[in-house]
Amino acid sequence: MVVLWQDVHTLQEEREAKLLDVMDLADKFWCEHGALLVTTKDSQDLLKDLEEPGVDPSGFKEEIDGLQEERDVVQNLGTELMTACGEPDKPIMKKSLDEVNSAWESLDKTWKERVERLEEAMQRR
DSSP states (O other): OHHHHHHHHHHHHHHHHHHHHHHHHHHHHHHHHHHHHHHHHHHHHHHHHSOTTTSOTTHHHHHHHHHHHHHHHHHHHHHHHHHHSOGGGHHHHHHHHHHHHHHHHHHHHHHHHHHHHHHHHHHHO
16 A cells, blocks of 8 residues: 555645646746737837837847747747647637737738838838
């Protein structure tokens, strides 16, 4: 009976450790996810608010490139968390990753439109 109890106790400790690891991963993901969405939205708003079309947006290119690295981190954390979580949570994770991708595509579109407007303005001069 003691051996059985020790086996059960060992399995319980292993499960607890795995659960704590997944919870830590989830905490990291949601923190990074939220921060990336806010930063992406702020960057897009800043690009939209630049003077028409006189300000060269190239200074923002470095910031956008830095956001790409953050996006990759969030994507990797999300993929890892999706693998670790159960089936009921996978649609939530997919939706959250899609949200990040949508925000990124919107920022990228705003960037490209801004560059095009600047190029058009330079050709008119």
